[in-house]
Amino acid sequence: MKKILLTLAVGLAVGSSGCSNIERSRDLANPNVPASVTAVQVCSNCHGIDGNSVSPNFPRLAAQQPAYIVEQLTNFRGQHRADPAGFEYMWGLSHHLTDDQIKGLADYFSKQVAQPNAPVDAKLAAAGKEIYEKGLPAKEAPPCIACHGPKGEGLANFPRLADQHQDYMIKQLQVFQRTDERPNTPMTQVAHLLSLEEMKAVTGYLQAFPSDK
Incomplete structure (x- = not known):
């Protein structure tokens, strides 16, 4: 009887330990790890727990469109998106993610609250606002x-x-x-119409996007 009780106790301890570990797991090859755990234990290292990354090397994901996140993670997993940061960081990280985990990550980050980013020069932002709202008619952008x-x-x-x-x-x-690094997107044609100064203007406006709009 004592032997049976001891066996049960060990089994319960192992089961409890496994549950605890999976709730803190960084194992990207384990399909049983919940997406919310992966978001906190892995993705947060670059993108922040709330999706408001600090470093400009890593995009902010807070309040991002879930369909867009699903599309990009799927492209990373299939090695279809080949921009430098993509294959350097995301190919390996996304390789074993299941469809459900990808959807879960998209759901997690889309529900985070986006925080204001750093301000930019007012004249630059004004020029960017013009491009964002009206395009560049002379260039047919x-x-x-x-x-x-x-x-x-x-x-x-x-x-x-x-x-x-x-x-x-x-x-x-x-x-x-x-x-050739991000194929099959309408942005390929649009980006070719923009000068570096125009890029700086419109992206500056977006970084400091007015919160009252």
Whole structure:
């Protein structure tokens, strides 16, 4: 009887330990790890627990469109998105993620509250606002607002850009100009129409997007 009780006690202890570990797990190859755990234990190292990353090397994910996050993680997992930061960081991290984990991560970050980003020069922001809302008619560049929304909130597969890091957005626009690292996107054509100064203006406006809009 004592032997049976001891066996049960050990079994319960192991089971309890496993439950505790999975709630703090960083094992990206384990399909049983909840997406919320992965978000806190892994993704937060670069993107922040609340999705408001500090470093411009890593995009802010707070309040991002869930469909966009799903699309990008799926592209990383399939190694279809090949921009430098993508294959350096995200190919390996996303390799074993299941569809359910990807959807869970998208749900987690989309529900976080976006925080204001650093301000930029007022003249630069004003020039960027003009581009964002009206485009560049002389270059036949469409207004960003048409896809990314009046508040920069994005729509479905079009990402939220409000409060995003200026430096990160400039780098992505330059990636779009190279055409082969983020294929099958309308931004390839749009980015080719923008000069570096125009990129700085519109991304500066978006980084410091007015909170009352």
